Amino acid sequence: MWNNPRLRGPMAQALLLLFLGLLISDLAYNTVQNLASRHIVSGWEFLWRKAGFEISFSLIPYSGEQNYARALLVGLLNTLSVSICGIVLATVLGLLIGVMRLSRNWLAARMAALYIEVMRNVPLLLQLFIWYKLVLKPLPDVRDAITWGGMALSNKGLAVPAPEFGQGAWALPAGLAIALAITLILRQWSAARQVATGAHFPLLPVAAGLVIVLPLLCFALAGWPVNFNFPVAGNFGFRGGATLVPEFMALVLALSIYTAAFIAEAVRAGIEAVARGQSEAAVALGFQPSLAMRLIVLPQAMRVIIPPLTNQYLNLTKNSSLAVAIGYPDLVSTGGTIIGQTGQAIEVVLVWMGVYLFLSLLTSAFMNWFNTRNRLVER
Incomplete structure (x- = not known):
């Protein structure tokens, strides 16, 4: 039977499925036994219990009197805000550095190459600590904050005027x-x-x-x-306005600057993949170099840039979980606090997995759609 190719394939697949089923059932059995021995009741009822802890940075109103579900929502929104800001900044910076890397100006090209090599080879966690511990936290206190145009920068963060619409x-x-x-x-x-x-x-x-x-x-x-x-300096912080806490600023800066180095290499590879004759033909037709880059070279290079760009967007979103290292209340940090209070580790981990899986699939779907619109269409 094993030598019969018609039977060998289904038999191998059946054995693999049987092995996976046994493995999953064994894991489930061990999990149930461990939960029972520790008197932990599984379920999702804990989400509606009072959280009892405060969150330092929230995009929506929140207090410790609200439930755990609200706390997880705050963490999710904080993760989304960091990811979106990081993706936008990393894309703009990576595009500029990638184009500079191919510049005919010797100094600009070498500076871009130095940036790429340094940022790609210094661990992201170390860069995060550098921005947080060595750049933002040593800033002046609130009373001696650096002010300009109604904004104030201190070790409590960046305070900006908040609009109130009528x-x-x-x-x-x-x-x-x-x-x-x-x-x-x-x-x-x-x-x-x-x-x-x-x-x-x-x-x-x-x-x-x-x-x-x-x-x-x-x-x-x-x-x-x-x-x-407008924000007004107080004894322990700013009153009024809106404040971007240093943890948020450090995380966005570290993620965007680190990811921009990889995006720059993808941009450089995409531009070099376009035949030199394309830019030469544009110059022969009278195009300015900047116009030729924007209208001729970059649209063709995007077919090469988009696939690795998608990977960098996914990496940036998942790397935002390093926020727990500096105390930024993202989804992972908030969920860790909930685990410590309730012991519902399995449920919270499932929430983490589901959220990051959904964000990754959503990002991939959008970038695949964008890639389809930019792919080469043959006649």
């Missing part, structure tokens, strides 16, 4: 939505016009002007229904 504030998002709709229409029209006539329409500056000017114009017509609450 009636008519809907005009700002309404104007932004109108500007985005006009931009999409202009994009389709400019693409059709360029195909028909070959004339290039300056879509980027026009779109930037629409997105900035139109919402402000709608907001002005509504009477500027906004007031700013």
Whole structure:
């Protein structure tokens, strides 16, 4: 039977499934026995019990009188905020460093190469401690904070004015939505016009002007229904305004600067993968070097850049769990506190796994869609 190829494959798969089933059942049995010996009751009822602990940084209202589910939600939002800010900053910085790496300017190219080599080879956790312990925490106290333009930087974080919107504030998002709709229409029209006539329409500056000017114009017509609450220094921190705690700033800086080095290498590889004749043809047609890079080289390089870029986005999101090392209340840190209070380790770990799995799959799905739109289409 084993020599029969029609039977050998199904038999091997059946044996593998049997082995996995036995392994999972053994793990489940040991888990149940260990929980019973420690008098730990499994289940999700603990989520609705009072948390009883405070969280130092929260994007939504939270107090220790609320339940564990609310605490986990606060941790999730903190993780998302760090990941999104880190991805945006890492993408912009990585693109700039990657282009600088191929610059004809000797100093710019060597500085970019030095940045890439140093940042890629220094562990992320060490960089996190450097930003937190050596850069942000030694800043002046609140009373001696560095102030400019209504903002203040101290060892308690960055305090910025907080907007307080009144009636008519809907005009700002309404104007932004109108500007985005006009931009999409202009994009389709400019693409059709360029195909028909070959004339290039300056879509980027026009779109930037629409997105900035139109919402402000709608907001002005509504009477500027906004007031700013400026931070005021107190004995133990700032009153009023909004404060970015040093843990958040250190984590975003470390994640973005570290990941940008890997993104820069992906950008460099993507640009070098484009045939040199493409840029030479653009110069022969009269394109400025910056315009040739933006319109000719980078769109073709994106087909090579996007797959490794996806991996770096996933790594940055998962590396945000290092926040526990500096006390930033992300999902892992908040869940660790809950485990210490309730002993519901299995449930909290399952929440961790589910959240990071969902975020990774969502990021991968978006980047795969983006990759599909940028792939080479053959006739």
